[in-house]
Amino acid sequence: xxxxxxxxxxxxLRIALPSLPMRLQEVGRFVAANDYDATTRSMRDxxxxxxADPAAFTRLAKAIGYSGWDELRAALTEARRPSQIAPFxxxxxxxxxxxxxxxxxxxxxLEAEAAGLPRIPAQPIVEAARALHDxxxxxxxxxxxxxxxxxxxxxELRLFRPEQVQLVGASGPDDLDLGAFQPGEAVIVxxxxxYTHASVRAAQAAYRAGAALIAIADxxxxxxxxxxxxxxxxxxxxxxGFFPSLTGALAIAQSLAAVTFxxxxxxxxxxxxxxxxxxxAASTYVSEKG
Amino acid sequence: xxxxxxxxxxxxLRIALPSLPMRLQEVGRFVAANDYDATTRSMRDxxxxxxADPAAFTRLAKAIGYSGWDELRAALTEARRPSQIAPFxxxxxxxxxxxxxxxxxxxxxLEAEAAGLPRIPAQPIVEAARALHDxxxxxxxxxxxxxxxxxxxxxELRLFRPEQVQLVGASGPDDLDLGAFQPGEAVIVxxxxxYTHASVRAAQAAYRAGAALIAIADxxxxxxxxxxxxxxxxxxxxxxGFFPSLTGALAIAQSLAAVTFxxxxxxxxxxxxxxxxxxxAASTYVSEKG
DNA sequence: TACTTCGTGCAACAAATGTTTCATGGTCGA
DNA sequence: TCGACCATGAAACATTTGTTGCACGAAGTA
Numbered sequence: 001x002x003x004x005x006x007x008x009x010x011x012x013l014r015i016a017l018p019s020l021p022m023r024l025q026e027v028g029r030f031v032a033a034n035d036y037d038a039t040t041r042s043m044r045d046x047x048x049x050x051x052a053d054p055a056a057f058t059r060l061a062k063a064i065g066y067s068g069w070d071e072l073r074a075a076l077t078e079a080r081r082p083s084q085i086a087p088f089x090x091x092x093x094x095x096x097x098x099x100x101x102x103x104x105x106x107x108x109x110l111e112a113e114a115a116g117l118p119r120i121p122a123q124p125i126v127e128a129a130r131a132l133h134d135x136x137x138x139x140x141x142x143x144x145x146x147x148x149x150x151x152x153x154x155x156e157l158r159l160f161r162p163e164q165v166q167l168v169g170a171s172g173p174d175d176l177d178l179g180a181f182q183p184g185e186a187v188i189v190x191x192x193x194x195y196t197h198a199s200v201r202a203a204q205a206a207y208r209a210g211a212a213l214i215a216i217a218d219x220x221x222x223x224x225x226x227x228x229x230x231x232x233x234x235x236x237x238x239x240x241g242f243f244p245s246l247t248g249a250l251a252i253a254q255s256l257a258a259v260t261f262x263x264x265x266x267x268x269x270x271x272x273x274x275x276x277x278x279x280x281a282a283s284t285y286v287s288e289k290g
Numbered sequence: 291x292x293x294x295x296x297x298x299x300x301x302x303l304r305i306a307l308p309s310l311p312m313r314l315q316e317v318g319r320f321v322a323a324n325d326y327d328a329t330t331r332s333m334r335d336x337x338x339x340x341x342a343d344p345a346a347f348t349r350l351a352k353a354i355g356y357s358g359w360d361e362l363r364a365a366l367t368e369a370r371r372p373s374q375i376a377p378f379x380x381x382x383x384x385x386x387x388x389x390x391x392x393x394x395x396x397x398x399x400l401e402a403e404a405a406g407l408p409r410i411p412a413q414p415i416v417e418a419a420r421a422l423h424d425x426x427x428x429x430x431x432x433x434x435x436x437x438x439x440x441x442x443x444x445x446e447l448r449l450f451r452p453e454q455v456q457l458v459g460a461s462g463p464d465d466l467d468l469g470a471f472q473p474g475e476a477v478i479v480x481x482x483x484x485y486t487h488a489s490v491r492a493a494q495a496a497y498r499a500g501a502a503l504i505a506i507a508d509x510x511x512x513x514x515x516x517x518x519x520x521x522x523x524x525x526x527x528x529x530x531g532f533f534p535s536l537t538g539a540l541a542i543a544q545s546l547a548a549v550t551f552x553x554x555x556x557x558x559x560x561x562x563x564x565x566x567x568x569x570x571a572a573s574t575y576v577s578e579k580g
Numbered sequence: 581t582a583c584t585t586c587g588t589g590c591a592a593c594a595a596a597t598g599t600t601t602c603a604t605g606g607t608c609g610a
Numbered sequence: 611t612c613g614a615c616c617a618t619g620a621a622a623c624a625t626t627t628g629t630t631g632c633a634c635g636a637a638g639t640a
Contacts, residue, residue, distance in 0.1 A: 033511035114407035148442035
């Protein structure tokens with residue numbers, strides 16, 4: 001047998017898991033889920049908690065290439081050793097090349113995005129949520145990469161207001177929806193540089209129809225922010241990388257949904273429970289187990 | 291003897307340290323300095339490393355008020371248990387009502403999400419990107435709220451690899467796509483608790499087909515992470531609010547796309563330029579001004 | 581059906597663990 | 611100087627640990 005390129009013992013375990021006998025899969029899952037206890041408590045203890053035979057642990061270890069449980073546990077222990085957590089403090093940002101250039105790219109990206117989130121002003125989000133709460137109907141627009149954010153917002157809002165939320169362009173040409181905007185409704189437009197014509201058209205349609213316009217954008221001077229009742233700003237360019245970041249826009253969308261939900265009070269909660277019950281009944285989800 | 295108000299076993303140790311016999315002080319200091327090894331390795335091992343007698347550890351434990359070394363180690367183990375992640379230690383979450391309750395909700399949410407991002411491990415993302423780079427074809431799966439992340443990933447990857455990236459279920463029933471998985475291809479599955487059957491099915495299909503499986507999930511024990519070649523973890527539950535947060539998953543997706551792009555080198559860059567040129571020609575974008 | 585293989589639980593095994601006892605050597609006070 | 615006391619290391623102890631051999635039963639094959 002050939003060693004398949006060492007990495008983390010946990011990933012080795014996961015890789016081998018599906019090809020293992022049933023009982024070994026169970027204990028394997030148990031170990032993966034409780035790896036801290038696996039390193040600290042005894043094999044027999046674990047077996048008792050997992051409801052399995054102690055021997056299964058030894059067999060599991062051997063099945064994935066270790067000489068025994070002791071060796072597997074030693075590997076898990078080393079993998080968990082806190083010394084290698086590498087705090088973000090004094091990380092050298094000098095090297096831009098070499099084997100770890102990509103790792104540095106990712107870390108920088110994540111840090112930059114993390115730094116951008118707290119800079120998002122909360123007050124406008126709350127006000128926009130109030131506007132959504134009052135709206136008879138909610139339209140959501142987003143194109144290109146912003147489409148994903150629009151769809152998430154659509155999904156979350158629909159969980160507790162199914163009949164009143166609609167994604168522009170979901171059920172036909174955009175123009176059909178644009179023509180349906182009415183006073184008393186709210187239109188959310190998401191976009192950043194470079195701005196698409198379609199999103200600007202949607203914003204203008206909302207404005208002309210007298211609907212409440214909520215713009216989620218990277219700049220107050222974005223074309224679809226013109227005439228908007230609420231402008232929610234995020235930093236799209238804050239992160240390095242080849243493409244603007246949507247993390248901020250997504251965070252805004254999620255907060256917007258959360259506040260709107262909390263404004264909905266008991267009624268919204270009931271609706272959400274109904275929706276979840278329906279999904280559970282359709283057995284959409286994998287049942288949880290110990 | 292009077293118990294001096296329990297706190298952490300380590301602090302108990304430090305307090306009692308000066309009044310202990312010389313050899314016990316040495317051992318005590320060793321334990322305090324290497325508490326991780328103290329919880330994982332055996333008493334005799336520690337004694338060998340510390341250059342002390344095994345019995346000294348038992349005596350130390352009794353000297354601080356424990357019944358024996360086992361009990362001390364158990365206390366240390368519990369004190370180290372990672373489940374108590376709770377990073378926002380003493381943050382007052384008391385005020386949940388009042389006029390600014392919603393603003394506080396948003397601020398907390400954003401802060402929590404910002405804190406979660408730097409905790410995402412970068413190395414696995416880079417490795418996964420390499421797998422994507424090598425893949426002849428890339429499939430992307432995500433259901434319910436994860437659909438939005440899946441679509442963003444699909445969009446960004448398609449910018450520079452248009453013919454080789456496909457969203458599962460985009461052009462017909464899912465099962466059709468699941469059956470098309472092949473060795474040499476890569477399948478990305480995105481999901482978190484509660485897990486959908488559909489995503490688990492996709493993961494299993496990928497495994498069976500011998501395709502490289504990349505799971506973006508909230509837990510290493512997620513069902514679709516079983517057998518995965520790469521598991522990218524984010525914290526879905528870290529943020530307050532009525533729904534798990536997708537910010538982490540989105541950040542991972544963006545980083546994944548960015549690194550894959552950078553691995554693509556000149557060819558990828560050319561492709562991206564072509565795509566952008568085409569979009570510009572179709573006058574998708576609003577022309578920039580001042 | 582008969583045979584084989586494989587997964588699984590049980591129980592016995594040797595090794596290792598934490599604990600205790602004992603002998604030694606040192607320190608302090610009378 | 612003597613004796614009481616305590617710290618300390620080595621060895622013996624009972625217990626617990628991880629392991630392995632064995633038997634039973636299910637699944638697959640000829």
